[in-house]
Amino acid sequence: MALSRDEVLKVGTLSRIRLTDEEVERFAGQLSSILDYVDKLKELDTRGVEPLAHALPIHNVLRDDEPRPGLDPQKAVGGAPDSTDTLFRVPRVIDDGSSA
Amino acid sequence: MDVTDLTACRMRDALRARDLSAADAAEACIEAIDRLNPKVKAFLSTDAPRARRRAAEIDKRLDAGEDVGLLAGVPVAVKDNMCTDDGQPTTCASRILQNWRAPYNAHVVERLLAEGAVIVGKTNLDEFAMGSSTENSGFEATRNPWDLDRVPGGSSGGSAAAVAARMTPIALGSDTGGSIRQPAALCGVVGMKPTYGRVSRYGLVAFASSLDQIGPFGRTVEDAALLLQATAGHDERDSTSVSETDEPVPDYLATLDEPVAPLRIGLPREFFGEGLDPEVERAVRDALAVYEGLGAELVDVDLPHSTDYAIATYYIVATSEASSNLARYDGVHYGHRSSDHTDMIDMYMRTREEGFGDEVKRRIMLGTYALSAGYYDAYYKKALQVRRLIRRDFDEAFETVDCIMGPTSPTAAFRMGEKTADPLTMYLSDVYTASANLAAIAGISVPCGFTEAGLPVGLQILSGVFTEERLLRIARMYERETDWASRAPPVCEGAS
Numbered sequence: 204m205a206l207s208r209d210e211v212l213k214v215g216t217l218s219r220i221r222l223t224d225e226e227v228e229r230f231a232g233q234l235s236s237i238l239d240y241v242d243k244l245k246e247l248d249t250r251g252v253e254p255l256a257h258a259l260p261i262h263n264v265l266r267d268d269e270p271r272p273g274l275d276p277q278k279a280v281g282g283a284p285d286s287t288d289t290l291f292r293v294p295r296v297i298d299d300g301s302s303a
Numbered sequence: 304m305d306v307t308d309l310t311a312c313r314m315r316d317a318l319r320a321r322d323l324s325a326a327d328a329a330e331a332c333i334e335a336i337d338r339l340n341p342k343v344k345a346f347l348s349t350d351a352p353r354a355r356r357r358a359a360e361i362d363k364r365l366d367a368g369e370d371v372g373l374l375a376g377v378p379v380a381v382k383d384n385m386c387t388d389d390g391q392p393t394t395c396a397s398r399i400l401q402n403w404r405a406p407y408n409a410h411v412v413e414r415l416l417a418e419g420a421v422i423v424g425k426t427n428l429d430e431f432a433m434g435s436s437t438e439n440s441g442f443e444a445t446r447n448p449w450d451l452d453r454v455p456g457g458s459s460g461g462s463a464a465a466v467a468a469r470m471t472p473i474a475l476g477s478d479t480g481g482s483i484r485q486p487a488a489l490c491g492v493v494g495m496k497p498t499y500g501r502v503s504r505y506g507l508v509a510f511a512s513s514l515d516q517i518g519p520f521g522r523t524v525e526d527a528a529l530l531l532q533a534t535a536g537h538d539e540r541d542s543t544s545v546s547e548t549d550e551p552v553p554d555y556l557a558t559l560d561e562p563v564a565p566l567r568i569g570l571p572r573e574f575f576g577e578g579l580d581p582e583v584e585r586a587v588r589d590a591l592a593v594y595e596g597l598g599a600e601l602v603d604v605d606l607p608h609s610t611d612y613a614i615a616t617y618y619i620v621a622t623s624e625a626s627s628n629l630a631r632y633d634g635v636h637y638g639h640r641s642s643d644h645t646d647m648i649d650m651y652m653r654t655r656e657e658g659f660g661d662e663v664k665r666r667i668m669l670g671t672y673a674l675s676a677g678y679y680d681a682y683y684k685k686a687l688q689v690r691r692l693i694r695r696d697f698d699e700a701f702e703t704v705d706c707i708m709g710p711t712s713p714t715a716a717f718r719m720g721e722k723t724a725d726p727l728t729m730y731l732s733d734v735y736t737a738s739a740n741l742a743a744i745a746g747i748s749v750p751c752g753f754t755e756a757g758l759p760v761g762l763q764i765l766s767g768v769f770t771e772e773r774l775l776r777i778a779r780m781y782e783r784e785t786d787w788a789s790r791a792p793p794v795c796e797g798a799s
Binding site: 206211214215216217218219220221222226230233234236237238240241242243244245247249252253254255256257258259261263264266274275278279281282283284285291293294295296 | 403404405406407498499500513539542543545608611612614615616618619626630633634635636637638639640644646647648649650651652653655656659664665667668669671672675682684685686687688689690691692694725726727730741742743768
């Protein structure tokens, strides 16, 4: 199935990836051909087949809810591009009302 | 003789007998890396001073008669998608994590250190382990030591090339759809994907969490067994890590030389069909004849969903999981942030535009598309249904055979740039390997000969969940009859 320019741009936005015009063109073609290939799966009759998200049985793993040492907060934020002591610093999220 | 010619097990014997010092073993690897890495580009980072200090400490403890562990003094390389808190970066070969330093060690890194290993460096990969040639590295492409104009395979191409070029005797890789076995085949070394859950994924940077598994590279089956022994076992920090009550870790080295008899080998006709290079097929058929000579019985089996359908399934499941896992690279928590942005959303979008390479962008977008409203049932749910069919095929096959054999990769190493323009042709490099990840079973690639051009060929052996002990013995049966492991690639010549 062929993806349109608009669809690629929409997926780019959902993926939080900015795309140049050239990339939109290129990815539209490449993603379309991958999706065409994946369409092979439609040949298979899977009515009544239970989906398999994990190939081995998985269980909830619980432990007693008791405090124990974790990662040091300074260390945890130390790899961030912008941080202050134990906090991540981010661009302003809430509009201060000064812009339209 | 050159220390780098020693396998990890022989190096370990010499270290324990004090015929070799850990310092000399480390120095030999550091020297080999200095000489060969500019050509092969297997390592993204090394820390020779730290390796020397560590080796000196191991020597001291060995001299004092201490039991330093399974890998006492043995140099090891680690794929750069496993966290190390020793000051070396953990980059996943991505610009988004360039210079990022992990605040903790991966479970496997803790295990290596507890067993006395000397970690000499972090190896190159396709960015976030997405690729089959290591050309998707955000920094540089690794070369195949057997022919520097060809790819080493991927995504663990750096680890495979490091072991093939004898820069370290053993290395860790990760395998999501073939990323250990395929580069092992292309570089002429042994590479194993253990059963999902056998080795903890704690500290392995997540790509596709239901498929990712860490495993060993070595030049011999024995070395792969040694490194698996050192890293396998339960870890409570990975909730999918299997409990040792359910599945205790056997002593892989103790039984390695016991042949499996009787041995029934399943041959899926799907693994010998269209697209398989005749020279690869010949080498694999010769290997099967060796097993027949050892008394094994060859049986036809059917894995009707395990080639084309497996690739289609894999590229939906893996990309869907990746689109979620890679959401964490948002310019807030780790690594790179775009300096140029208008608001928060714009910051995310520019950060990810600048930080990710094309293949990572493609896969995040494909996974996002497959999970998006209106397409979920057609793609993601459908893929999970086919995943169950793939698992059933293997379950049925393993009712009648002990293992399944075939080629690891449809071709020997291809030329740099040959498949980069068309992502789909690159994906088909994993046509025989991806099904094992979808089914969670164990698999290994062992060298089984060379093409006329002198490129290595790999034999893939697959076996059921948690049967690594038997799988290693089956692989060892063949290895003992051949001497492929003794050949060194041309790049090593003129070493001493």
